[in-house]
Amino acid sequence: MGIAIVLILLALGSVLFHFLSPWYFTPIASNWHAIDTTISITFWVTGIVFVAVAGFMAWALIRYRHRPGGRASYQPENKRLEGWLMVVTTVGVAAMLAPGLLVWAQVIEVPHEAMVVEVVAQQWNWSYRLPGKDGKLGTVHPRFVSDANPFGINPADPHGQDDVLAQTPELRLPVGKPVKLLLRSKDVLHDFAVAQLRVKMDMVPGLVTYSWFTPTRTGSFDLLCEELCGVGHFSMRGRIVVDEPGAYQAWLERLPTFAQAASRAPGNAVAGKALYATCAACHGAGGEGNLAMNAPKLGGQGAWYLERQLRQFKLGARGTHDKDVFGKMMAPMAATLADDTAIADVVAYIGTLPDARVAATIKGDVDTGRRRYATCAACHGAEGQGVAATQAPRLQGMSDWYMARQLKNFREGVRGAHPQDVYGAQMALVAGMLADDAAAGDVLAYINTR
Numbered sequence: 001m002g003i004a005i006v007l008i009l010l011a012l013g014s015v016l017f018h019f020l021s022p023w024y025f026t027p028i029a030s031n032w033h034a035i036d037t038t039i040s041i042t043f044w045v046t047g048i049v050f051v052a053v054a055g056f057m058a059w060a061l062i063r064y065r066h067r068p069g070g071r072a073s074y075q076p077e078n079k080r081l082e083g084w085l086m087v088v089t090t091v092g093v094a095a096m097l098a099p100g101l102l103v104w105a106q107v108i109e110v111p112h113e114a115m116v117v118e119v120v121a122q123q124w125n126w127s128y129r130l131p132g133k134d135g136k137l138g139t140v141h142p143r144f145v146s147d148a149n150p151f152g153i154n155p156a157d158p159h160g161q162d163d164v165l166a167q168t169p170e171l172r173l174p175v176g177k178p179v180k181l182l183l184r185s186k187d188v189l190h191d192f193a194v195a196q197l198r199v200k201m202d203m204v205p206g207l208v209t210y211s212w213f214t215p216t217r218t219g220s221f222d223l224l225c226e227e228l229c230g231v232g233h234f235s236m237r238g239r240i241v242v243d244e245p246g247a248y249q250a251w252l253e254r255l256p257t258f259a260q261a262a263s264r265a266p267g268n269a270v271a272g273k274a275l276y277a278t279c280a281a282c283h284g285a286g287g288e289g290n291l292a293m294n295a296p297k298l299g300g301q302g303a304w305y306l307e308r309q310l311r312q313f314k315l316g317a318r319g320t321h322d323k324d325v326f327g328k329m330m331a332p333m334a335a336t337l338a339d340d341t342a343i344a345d346v347v348a349y350i351g352t353l354p355d356a357r358v359a360a361t362i363k364g365d366v367d368t369g370r371r372r373y374a375t376c377a378a379c380h381g382a383e384g385q386g387v388a389a390t391q392a393p394r395l396q397g398m399s400d401w402y403m404a405r406q407l408k409n410f411r412e413g414v415r416g417a418h419p420q421d422v423y424g425a426q427m428a429l430v431a432g433m434l435a436d437d438a439a440a441g442d443v444l445a446y447i448n449t450r
């Protein structure tokens with residue numbers, strides 16, 4: 001009797017949970033209502049069967065419970081009952097599978113008016129490529145991949161020259177227009193998944209997989225990698241922003257083409273020297289950094305990273321948080337650089353500065369730090385040398401007190417919380433693994449030995 005009550009409560013509880021629980025589909029933002037319907041049909045079929053089986057077991061337990069003198073009778077065959085069970089099972093299984101096949105036929109058949117976007121995944125970030133005016137994407141090959149050509153676009157292919165490159169985890173799309181995604185991975189298995197768009201597709205190195213959808217409302221949706229792809233998997237996140245066509249067009253026009261990115265003139269160090277005079281007051285004439293002025297060492301840092309941070313400061317994505325006392329001091333300094341050319345010039349000059357090792361100021365347990373650093377090494381490099389491809393700046397030989405403060409800022413949401421600071425957001429997730437200043441100190445003590 002007890003078991004029968006448990007079975008009934010289990011069936012009842014499951015049904016109530018299904019209808020009352022707040023955890024259900026996220027509000028849909030694409031054309032894929034058919035996918036939701038298919039899942040609902042599966043819930044109905046499995047739900048009815050579950051309640052029927054649990055109910056039957058409970059009924060049998062009560063109806064045929066032990067009674068003194070009761071005897072079981074043996075009934076091996078029942079053609080009519082078996083016939084009914086077969087028909088009901090067939091209908092149930094067909095009801096679960098057939099709608100899925102119909103939807104799958106739509107999933108693999110891309111409407112030909114769909115715009116094409118290539119999504120490139122690598123440990124642990126996302127980037128995007130759109131065809132330019134000619135409407136065609138250029139060919140790519142891994143042998144062309146370099147820091148200057150992260151997409152590996154064939155420089156000899158005329159179709160590739162006008163390809164538009166979005167080297168950021170954020171992709172914008174116009175609302176109401178079907179999009180075909182060409183999904184490519186540079187290293188290991190990844191998976192492109194956006195819950196609100198009901199899109200989820202594996203990315204396989206050596207293959208180009210695809211998927212499509214039509215965004216039906218504007219908004220910002222989290223893109224998650226849903227394939228375990230290494231220690232940084234949890235932080236491999238991007239963002240799909242669905243815009244009105246005008247805002248989308250404005251975003252598109254701000255992006256460089258492959259030809260523009262390749263022909264971008266390097267910064268002028270001579271022009272940069274004059275601009276650097278402002279920086280020198282705090283960071284030192286040799287870019288060696290100054291703890292008393294809270295200005296970190298710049299000499300030897302990757303140009304791509306310095307440029308990005310200067311742009312972030314100018315944009316307000318860094319140095320605007322109330323608690324970011326020193327970032328707020330840097331923001332007006334970055335604002336004195338008029339444009340991207342000025343930024344490139346000053347960074348070119350910083351590139352000529354000596355790269356002298358700075359004195360260690362942080363103490364910690366080097367052995368513990370070495371073990372913890374394994375996670376950092378995946379992006380920043382085994383020696384903390386910095387890796388442009390993973391968007392991770394150099395740590396080795398840089399100001400440790402500055403890194404300690406940034407780790408704390410990341411952990412406490414002072415840095416990396418601004419919606420435009422997409423790489424900072426990734427670092428904020430990772431910094432959370434160093435629970436306190438002591439854990440961060442161990443890692444920094446280890447970095448100081450590199």
Ligand code: CUA
Nearest residue numbers: 190225227229
């Ligand atoms: Cu990429 Cu998980």
